[in-house]
Amino acid sequence: MLFNSIAFVIFFPVVIAGYFLLPSKYRNAFLLLSSCYFYMYFNPVYILILAYTIAVDFYAGIQIEKNIGHRSKQKKWLYASLVANLGALAFFKYAAFILANFSLLFHWSMPPSNSIFANIVLPIGLSFHTFQAISYTVEVYRGKQKAERNWLVYSLYVMFFPQLVAGPIERPQKLLHQFKEHHVFTYDNFSMGMKWILWGLFKKMVVADNLSTIVDAVYQHPQNYQGYTLIIATILFAFQIYGDFSGYSDIARGTARVLGFDLIINFNMPYFSKSFSEFWRRWHISLSSWFKEYVYIPLGGNQKWFFRNVFVTFALSGLWHGANHTFLVWGILNGLLVFANKYMNPWFAKLPAILAIIITFIGIDFCWIFFRAATMHDAFYIIGNLFNNLQLSSLLQIPVERHLWLISGAMLLLMLGIEWFVKDSNLSDRWHEAKPVQRIVFLNFLLFIILFFGVFEHRTFIYFQF
Amino acid sequence: MAAIKKILIRLLLVTSPFWAFCCYLEYKLNGIENSYSYKMKEFVANEKASEILVLGNSEMLKGLNPSYLTSKGFNMAHVSQTYSIDEKILESYLDSMPNLHTIILGLSYLSFGENLETGEEAWRTAFYEKHYKLNLNQGFELKNYAAIFRYTPYESLKIFLSGFKTNLTNGFQPNGYLLVPANEKGALADTNAEERATAHTLGLKEKNIKNSTEALGQIIQMLAQKNISLWLVTPPLMKNYEGYLDRKWVVENQHLLDSIVKNTMPRAFVVTPETVNYPSFSANDFSDVNHLNESGAQKFTRYIDSLIEIQVTQ
Numbered sequence: 001m002l003f004n005s006i007a008f009v010i011f012f013p014v015v016i017a018g019y020f021l022l023p024s025k026y027r028n029a030f031l032l033l034s035s036c037y038f039y040m041y042f043n044p045v046y047i048l049i050l051a052y053t054i055a056v057d058f059y060a061g062i063q064i065e066k067n068i069g070h071r072s073k074q075k076k077w078l079y080a081s082l083v084a085n086l087g088a089l090a091f092f093k094y095a096a097f098i099l100a101n102f103s104l105l106f107h108w109s110m111p112p113s114n115s116i117f118a119n120i121v122l123p124i125g126l127s128f129h130t131f132q133a134i135s136y137t138v139e140v141y142r143g144k145q146k147a148e149r150n151w152l153v154y155s156l157y158v159m160f161f162p163q164l165v166a167g168p169i170e171r172p173q174k175l176l177h178q179f180k181e182h183h184v185f186t187y188d189n190f191s192m193g194m195k196w197i198l199w200g201l202f203k204k205m206v207v208a209d210n211l212s213t214i215v216d217a218v219y220q221h222p223q224n225y226q227g228y229t230l231i232i233a234t235i236l237f238a239f240q241i242y243g244d245f246s247g248y249s250d251i252a253r254g255t256a257r258v259l260g261f262d263l264i265i266n267f268n269m270p271y272f273s274k275s276f277s278e279f280w281r282r283w284h285i286s287l288s289s290w291f292k293e294y295v296y297i298p299l300g301g302n303q304k305w306f307f308r309n310v311f312v313t314f315a316l317s318g319l320w321h322g323a324n325h326t327f328l329v330w331g332i333l334n335g336l337l338v339f340a341n342k343y344m345n346p347w348f349a350k351l352p353a354i355l356a357i358i359i360t361f362i363g364i365d366f367c368w369i370f371f372r373a374a375t376m377h378d379a380f381y382i383i384g385n386l387f388n389n390l391q392l393s394s395l396l397q398i399p400v401e402r403h404l405w406l407i408s409g410a411m412l413l414l415m416l417g418i419e420w421f422v423k424d425s426n427l428s429d430r431w432h433e434a435k436p437v438q439r440i441v442f443l444n445f446l447l448f449i450i451l452f453f454g455v456f457e458h459r460t461f462i463y464f465q466f
Numbered sequence: 467m468a469a470i471k472k473i474l475i476r477l478l479l480v481t482s483p484f485w486a487f488c489c490y491l492e493y494k495l496n497g498i499e500n501s502y503s504y505k506m507k508e509f510v511a512n513e514k515a516s517e518i519l520v521l522g523n524s525e526m527l528k529g530l531n532p533s534y535l536t537s538k539g540f541n542m543a544h545v546s547q548t549y550s551i552d553e554k555i556l557e558s559y560l561d562s563m564p565n566l567h568t569i570i571l572g573l574s575y576l577s578f579g580e581n582l583e584t585g586e587e588a589w590r591t592a593f594y595e596k597h598y599k600l601n602l603n604q605g606f607e608l609k610n611y612a613a614i615f616r617y618t619p620y621e622s623l624k625i626f627l628s629g630f631k632t633n634l635t636n637g638f639q640p641n642g643y644l645l646v647p648a649n650e651k652g653a654l655a656d657t658n659a660e661e662r663a664t665a666h667t668l669g670l671k672e673k674n675i676k677n678s679t680e681a682l683g684q685i686i687q688m689l690a691q692k693n694i695s696l697w698l699v700t701p702p703l704m705k706n707y708e709g710y711l712d713r714k715w716v717v718e719n720q721h722l723l724d725s726i727v728k729n730t731m732p733r734a735f736v737v738t739p740e741t742v743n744y745p746s747f748s749a750n751d752f753s754d755v756n757h758l759n760e761s762g763a764q765k766f767t768r769y770i771d772s773l774i775e776i777q778v779t780q
Binding site for chain 2: 006185186187190191194439440443444447448451452453454456
């Protein structure tokens with residue numbers, strides 16, 4: 001179910017009412033059923049994959065805890081969990097990619113188009129809930145988290161619908177205990193949650209979806225364009241994906257908040273970062289910290305083999321996003337930027353803040369070319385033609401209505417302006433500082449903008465494909 | 467419960483300016499005349515007396531002017547109107563037309579491969595639901611219930627900013643025909659012909675054929691039961707546009723037509739440039755590469771009328 005759909009507008013109030021009207025002992029069961037319905041709305045069959053990984057991880061967690069003092073047995077159960085989770089991920093996400101690469105390298109013949117490998121459909125949100133499940137068994141193995149004995153609570157940890165299909169990827173220490181607490185419906189939670197949802201809808205439906213019309217027109221046929229058209233489309237994509245994904249995270253956070261749950265902040269104004277490493281501390285924070293805790297630090301962190309560690313971490317992060325060479329290159333390029341950052345830090349620090357922000361944005365945005373391009377060929381064409389035929393009039397060749405430029409530009413500035421205004425504090429604080437009249441005007445203005453300038457075609461979120 | 471009550475009241479109060487504006491806009495939009503409400507209003511006024519009904523897509527809407535028919539006629543064709551919509555119109559209104567003896571149904575390049583309900587023009591379905599009272603089984607769609615979504619929120623805002631003075635019935639005549647006086651500069655150009663033909667071909671989908679052929683079959687059956695003649699007619703096209711059409715679809719359309727119409731109904735007549743000799747149409751008769759203008763429609767309607775009259779007198 002999409003957050004920006006009529007189905008969700010009906011689903012969510014039903015869940016709120018059901019959850020708070022039921023006695024405490026039935027609430028988790030109700031929340032799990034609601035989450036199952038939410039997930040099955042996309043594709044009912046894939047709930048079986050979730051059921052399978054939940055069963056394996058739940059049992060593995062208990063076994064790991066039971067075998068404290070027997071490291072080898074614990075390790076065996078940890079590996080069982082990793083194999084189950086990563087195996088599902090490998091099969092559904094990477095099988096076709098791996099086969100294609102092997103066939104290219106060793107001149108194997110590809111499986112026929114009607115074979116199972118050629119027709120695998122990636123279950124929605126698989127990468128997200130797999131990583132969340134892995135963090136649970138690893139934390140139990142490390143002794144930082146007690147194994148969960150209540151299957152309902154553990155199932156909810158993996159399947160809690162606000163963050164089931166696109167995160168944030170939570171840690172067990174932050175989320176698990178919340179399913180054991182009694183949540184009360186409060187005005188503050190509802191009010192703040194709804195504001196997050198509204199702000200997320202604005203970022204998604206108004207900013208990202210309007211920008212996507214322009215970006216898609218160029219990136220679907222990049223060979224038709226050169227110069228400024230490619231540059232502008234690439235810049236706009238940076239903001240499209242930000243609006244899309246951070247908008248999703250805001251809606252997820254707001255939805256959870258209304259129900260009394262607290263989810264991690266996933267984005268912290270990343271495009272105002274003054275260095276590449278700072279960007280990665282502010283962008284998709286839940287995934288960045290996952291890779292840091294479970295890949296980068298175990299590899300040695302910045303103590304030894306820094307380059308290798310960064311390279312491996314970012315290459316894996318790239319592959320996590322998609323089974324395509326473009327994502328791999330995107331990850332590696334970002335890794336190189338972060339590696340270079342370490343040696344450029346003193347130089348970066350001397351720069352005026354605005355210049356550091358612009359340089360960081362240019363570097364990050366250049367990498368987005370590989371993320372957005374459909375193929376490596378497209379990406380290289382775009383890079384090769386970024387500065388060819390630099391004529392502003394070429395922008396008018398993009399087959400979109402002219403008012404869309406105006407709306408997209410104005411809404412983008414509005415989004416960045418508000419984020420800049422809120423910076424260094426949070427939306428909640430700023431909201432409470434404002435006068436009642438200001439709040440009412442802003443709220444109505446936001447509703448007005450979403451209704452009249454939003455895209456109501458139920459466009460899916462970019463990160464759903466991961 | 468007290469907390470919920472408090473929240474709902476506050477929510478309503480705080481957002482009341484927004485809702486007030488939406489209600490005002492919705493009220494005003496519902497009062498606007500559009501081409502669908504206008505056609506339906508005129509149709510209701512003419513249905514008892516009409517002897518000929520024209521159905522089909524924009525080629526028929528702009529190509530057949532009932533004023534030039536000997537019998538009293540009404541043009542119920544509309545932009546991108548497909549056979550499944552034509553069938554539902556007949557299903558709903560055939561019984562209210564006691565004098566009807568002939569249906570003139572468009573037969574175009576788009577007839578079998580297009581589906582209004584799923585294509586680019588799907589936004590029009592809400593207007594059929596609202597004004598024609600057709601049940602198109604679209605499921606729950608906001609546009610079926612709110613004018614703001616029917617016109618799209620952005621267009622609704624534009625209509626509001628124009629002071630609700632937008633004319634959405636420009637050129638529509640009381641007999642349902644859409645009058646286009648002449649062609650605009652460049653409308654007949656070769657580049658336009660290629661662009662339109664390519665766009666039309668892209669809109670054709672194999673999966674739509676079943677639905678279209680079944681709908682046409684239903685129309686034939688319905689009319690046979692009522693002893694009403696069916697004329698399947700193809701309005702003339704500019705040669706440059708015809709040249710860019712996909713031959714595969716042209717052949718397939720012909721094949722489908724043959725298999726459906728032949729032997730299914732004794733009173734079905736097919737009028738295409740391949741079956742009869744059309745009068746000559748020049749560039750001055752077209753408003754664009756696949757639509758006639760006022761003079762072309764006059765010429766074409768008179769020609770079709772002469773064929774019908776021959777048949778009637780026989």
